[in-house]
Amino acid sequence: MLLLMYSEFIVPFAMGAPGKVLLPLLCALLLGAGGVHAGKILVFPEDGSHWVNMQVILRELGSRGHALTVVRSVRSWYIKENPALYTSVSVDPPAPEGFSADMFNALLQRSLQLQRMSSLRYFFEQQSDIVHTLQLFHGSALQMISTILDDAELTDRLREEHFDLMLTDPAFPAGVLLANYLELPLVYNVRWLNTGDAHMAIAPSPPSFVPMYNSLLPDQMGLWERARNLVRYMSSMIQEHYAILPIYSELIERHFPPGADLLSMQRRADIWLMRVDFIFDFPRPTMPNMVYIGGFQCRLSKPLPDDLEAFVQSSGDHGIIVMSLGAMIASLPKDISEAIAMAFAELPQKVVWRYIGERPSNLGSNTLLVNWLPQNDLLGHPKTRAFVAHGGTNGMYEAIYHGVPVVGLPLLFDQYDNLLRLQVRGGARVVKAATLTTATFKEALEDVIKNSSYRETMHKLSRLHKDRLVSPLDTATFWIEYVMRNKGAAHLRPESWDMPWYTYHSVDVVLLLLVLACLSVVVPVIACRLLGRAILKKSKVE
Structure with a gap:
């Protein structure tokens, strides 16, 4: 009955402005219908x-x-x-x-x-x-x-x-x-x-x-x-x-x-x-x-602190570039940091750079170094033009969520694969940190900012990512509570997990079929030979 009401009344109503509020509430109701204590x-x-x-x-x-x-x-x-x-x-x-x-x-x-x-x-x-x-x-x-x-x-x-x-x-x-x-x-x-x-x-x-x-x-x-x-x-x-x-x-x-x-x-x-x-x-x-x-951790951006907002607004129509290398890497080796700082200084955009360590000697007046930055809120700001990132999963999904193109500097672990995936989609340029120069880094930034295809691709990915009935976080919560309600979910586990590798890959079946095929050839041949010998022996006796 609830689904019938949804299809006949709620969906048409949700097409209008009130639906922007009602539809999320209905989704929450559907998720909570089987709620747990x-x-x-x-x-x-x-x-x-x-x-x-x-x-x-x-x-x-x-x-x-x-x-x-x-x-x-x-x-x-x-x-x-x-x-x-x-x-x-x-x-x-x-x-x-x-x-x-x-x-x-x-x-x-x-x-x-x-x-x-x-x-x-x-x-x-x-x-x-x-x-x-x-x-x-x-x-x-x-x-x-x-x-x-x-x-x-x-x-x-x-x-x-x-x-x-x-x-x-x-x-x-x-x-x-x-x-x-x-x-x-x-x-x-x-x-x-x-x-x-x-x-x-x-x-x-x-x-x-x-x-x-x-x-x-x-x-x-x-x-x-x-x-x-x-x-x-x-x-x-x-x-x-x-x-x-x-x-x-x-x-x-x-x-x-x-x-x-x-x-x-x-x-x-x-x-x-x-x-x-x-x-x-x-x-x-x-x-x-x-x-x-x-992308379950992504959310709408919040207003920036006053001093940071003032810096962002001072960028005018050029906008800003955000750079962060994640939680574990605060800064790069000095020669790479100096090459990046020089490239930033030659751009018309303002730059907000999460950086801990010795200040680059050639830092431009357009670049603000901070120990910490509200990454999600900066990426969601309308003046943000590009995100320079190491390729961590959290940052990639936040860039997709807000539709911001990426210049990638992969450093460790899965970051290379993450940035490759976004580059294949058309939303990122990847630069090798080990061979980075001011010229190559500046060229990549200018390409990502000036070539509208990167931003158009990220906006498309953002629309696809958000186009779902239930948010990823609500989905996660539902399934956690599902397991609590039902004391597990063993019925969703396939039998294959308990099979030895030779059973899973049907190696034993292949061997059985080979044996049967061999027998189907060998047995008639042996039978014919035995029969032939018996007939020959009988004819000699006669």
């Missing part, structure tokens, strides 16, 4: 930019009355105690060797070094670096979960809370292991898992058209590109089985029943809230319990 949610987040978007979901859940408990390290960079929003469970694991905020600067220097190598040497050196970095991060996750599971008093206290579910970012599996240990329904806020895209763990991922992590390949590949992609696919499988899984084997033997393994526990999640929207990512096979919430 306030529940208890255990949250195990990841730090850095991952925490930035996890907080968006937590604030929404908190506003709906759910009680949140967040597991955090006492040495966390961003995850602080916040009694107004959640209860903290602070854990003090041993500090992992070589793991610190300075590590990201070392990774940046190494990334710039790799960019200057030949493609073949780049591949082998990169694979070695990936293994080392993964072992470093997973070693930190192991220290965290070991400290928790070895503390019987803590695990008993968590069990006695009778949480309704676990919400975790499974980029590193500490939260996954804790959820399985406590036998809680499990929801992921996810994009990455183990060695790459989380789709790899549960959805068909043919390397013929699904680019691997850090491959810098589009989804339309020629023969040589598909060969490169296949090699990366095989490399990621080897890294997962021989570099990552052994890290947790001893812990799993101590705390879980015989036969338990990490991959099975990771695939057990009821709902995978994927930070993906296919107007940005390349289309690919999926699964029924994968829910797409790409």
Whole structure:
């Protein structure tokens, strides 16, 4: 009846101005029709930019009355105690060797070094670096979960809370292991898992058209590109089985029943809230319990602080350029920063640059350096002409949401792939930081600002991204509460996850058919030979 009323009365009415208010209210009503009582949610987040978007979901859940408990390290960079929003469970694991905020600067220097190598040497050196970095991060996750599971008093206290579910970012599996240990329904806020895209763990991922992590390949590949992609696919499988899984084997033997393994526990999640929207990512096979919430952290812009607004308005018709390299990288090496500063100084636009470190000596009067900037609000400002970004997922979706073209400076991790996707769509220009010069950077900026195709493409992507009945954040909230209402969502998990690889790929069936085919040939031949011998023997006797 509710849907009938919607189709016969509400939709026509929503075409007019009152519908701009009524339609969102109706969507909220539809989502809330199966609402749950306030529940208890255990949250195990990841730090850095991952925490930035996890907080968006937590604030929404908190506003709906759910009680949140967040597991955090006492040495966390961003995850602080916040009694107004959640209860903290602070854990003090041993500090992992070589793991610190300075590590990201070392990774940046190494990334710039790799960019200057030949493609073949780049591949082998990169694979070695990936293994080392993964072992470093997973070693930190192991220290965290070991400290928790070895503390019987803590695990008993968590069990006695009778949480309704676990919400975790499974980029590193500490939260996954804790959820399985406590036998809680499990929801992921996810994009990455183990060695790459989380789709790899549960959805068909043919390397013929699904680019691997850090491959810098589009989804339309020629023969040589598909060969490169296949090699990366095989490399990621080897890294997962021989570099990552052994890290947790001893812990799993101590705390879980015989036969338990990490991959099975990771695939057990009821709902995978994927930070993906296919107007940005390349289309690919999926699964029924994968829910797409790409851009859920995006929102309408708010007014800027008075002093910043005055600076923006002083740009006149030329507008402004916004530059930020994300949460973990505050500044680039001096020579690159100076080349960027010089390029900015030669442009008519004003520039707002998030920058921490030694001030470039050639900084122009049109450039404002700030320790922090309201990125979403600046991108949503009508005077913003371009966004210079490192390619983090959060920033890419905010640029799409507000329709701002991008000049990309990829530095680490998935940033290369993110910017490649936006460049393929026609909304970005990518510049290599390692070989950046004032001339190349200025040319890229002028192209993105003056060539209207970039802005038109981003406006189109923005319209597509927003053209949905229910917002990504409301979708995420609905499915979290769905799992709470139904004590899980096991009916959405395919049987394939429990199959050995040879069954999944029908290797056993192929072998059976080969055996039957051989028998269908061999048996008649043997029978004919035996019959022939019998006839010959009989004729000789006669």
